[in-house]
Amino acid sequence: xxxxxxxxxxxxxxxxxxxxxxxxxxxxxxxxxxxxxxxxxxxxxxxxxxxxxxxxxxxxxxxxxxxxxxxxxxxxxxxxxxxxxxxxxxxxxxxxxxxxxxxxxxxxxxxxxxxxxxxxxxxxxxxxxxxxxxxxxxxxxxxxxxxxxxxxxxxxxxxxxxx
Numbered sequence: 001x002x003x004x005x006x007x008x009x010x011x012x013x014x015x016x017x018x019x020x021x022x023x024x025x026x027x028x029x030x031x032x033x034x035x036x037x038x039x040x041x042x043x044x045x046x047x048x049x050x051x052x053x054x055x056x057x058x059x060x061x062x063x064x065x066x067x068x069x070x071x072x073x074x075x076x077x078x079x080x081x082x083x084x085x086x087x088x089x090x091x092x093x094x095x096x097x098x099x100x101x102x103x104x105x106x107x108x109x110x111x112x113x114x115x116x117x118x119x120x121x122x123x124x125x126x127x128x129x130x131x132x133x134x135x136x137x138x139x140x141x142x143x144x145x146x147x148x149x150x151x152x153x154x155x156x157x158x159x160x161x162x163x
Contacts, residue, residue, distance in 0.1 A: 008039040008161055010133035014072030016042040017132060018060030019157065021071060023048050034076075041142070041158040053155050054144040061141060069134030073127045080123030087115035087122065138162030 016035040023033060023044070033046035044053060064071055091111035142158040 005039055007133060009037055010131060011136050011139050011161065012039070012042050012159055013037040014064060014069075014132040014134050015057065015060055015136060015139065015157075015159065016044070017074040017077065017127075018064055018068075018071035019053065019057040020044060021074065022060050022063075023053050023056035027052055041156060043147075044155045044157065045152060047153045048155070050144065050146050050155060053157070057141055057144055057157050061136060061139065064134055064136045065139075069128075072132040072134040073124050075124070077123070077127055077131070079127045079131045080119065083123040083126050084116055084119035087119050088112050091115040 016037045019042075020033045020035055027048060033044055033048060035045065036043045060071060088111075091114065092108050095107045095111040138161050140160050142160050144155060144157050147154045147156055
C-alpha cells in the first residue's frame with residue numbers, strides 16, 4: 001500500500017476542512033460548501049467568491065502549520081456519516097442475529113440509537129487519526145481557480161507537497 005499517496009490526501013483533506021470553515025466565516029454567512037480531496041489538492045463546491053476562498057485557504061494553511069490542528073476536523077465531514085452507518089450496520093447485525101425480523105425491531109431501534117450517539121464521538125476521532133492529518137509542514141498552495149461556469153460553483157485548490 002502506498003502510504004505517501006494516502007498521507008497526501010489526508011493533508012489535503014485537513015486543509016479542505018480548515019479552508020471551508022474559514023471561508024464560511026469570511027463570507028459572513030453560512031452558505032453551503034462541500035469539498036472533495038485528492039492527492040493534488042481539493043475541490044470546493046458552493047457559492048463562494050474566489051478571492052474569499054483563496055484567502056481562506058492561505059490562512060487555513062498558515063494556522064494548521066502553526067499548530068491549530070483542530071481545524072482539520074469538521075462536524076460536516078462525510079467520514080462522520082460513514083462511521084455512523086458502519087456502527088449502525090454492525091450493531092443491527094449483532095442485534096438481529098438469527099431471530100425473527102419483526103420481533104427484533106425494538107432491539108434494532110435501541111442499537112441504532114446507541115450507534116448514532118457513539119458515532120458523534122467516534123467520527124471526529126476517525127477524522128483526526130485516519131482521514132485527515134494536521135501535519136502540513138511540507139504543504140503549499142499552488143493555485144486556486146474557479147472551474148467552469150454555470151449553476152454550481154466549483155473551485156479547485158491545487159497543492160504541492162515536499163516528499
